[in-house]
Amino acid sequence: xxxxxxxxxxxxxxxxxxxxxxxxxxxxxxxxxxxxxxxxxxxxxxxxxxxxxxxxxxxxxxxxxxxxxxxxxxxxxxxxxxxxxxxxxxxxxxxxxxxxxxxxxxxxxxxxxxxxxxxxxxxxxx
Numbered sequence: 001x002x003x004x005x006x007x008x009x010x011x012x013x014x015x016x017x018x019x020x021x022x023x024x025x026x027x028x029x030x031x032x033x034x035x036x037x038x039x040x041x042x043x044x045x046x047x048x049x050x051x052x053x054x055x056x057x058x059x060x061x062x063x064x065x066x067x068x069x070x071x072x073x074x075x076x077x078x079x080x081x082x083x084x085x086x087x088x089x090x091x092x093x094x095x096x097x098x099x100x101x102x103x104x105x106x107x108x109x110x111x112x113x114x115x116x117x118x119x120x121x122x123x124x125x126x
Contacts, residue, residue: 032126035104038083040124043100043109046086047120049075050096054115066093067115 053070056062063070067090072079079085084102091097094115101108108125 032104032107035083035102036107036109036124036126039100039102039107040109040122042081042083042086043098043111043122046072046075046077046088046098047096047111047113049077050088050098050113051115051118065115067096068093070096 050067050070052062053075054063054065054067056064058064070088070090072086072088075088077086077088079087082103084100084107086098086100089097089099091112096113098111098113099109106125110123112121114120
């Protein structure tokens with residue numbers, strides 16, 4: 001084999017190696033972004049269920065304009081799923097915090113829902 005052919009083979013192996021490394025990197029970033037989006041969606045869903053609980057009269061199984069005693073179990077939401085794990089904390093009768101931690105490293109979301117102002121403050125970690 002000539003030197004030119006060996007040089008071409010080495011060059012082709014290097015280019016293929018770089019392409020594979022770039023593909024793995026792009027897949028890893030995509031997985032992180034996808035997991036972040038799924039965790040944020042789950043936190044929003046939990047917050048929405050909590051809002052429904054807050055507004056439903058106590059006689060109908062709701063909170064009667066209070067979050068007191070609210071848990072994920074009362075919302076029929078598991079503490080964890082394929083996207084991550086979740087906690088719900090009652091700060092006071094009119095405010096809750098929903099926190100989610102994704103399965104990908106560094107992915108987290110925290111939502112504080114204020115029933116009085118009917119607003120949410122969200123913190124997302126990439």
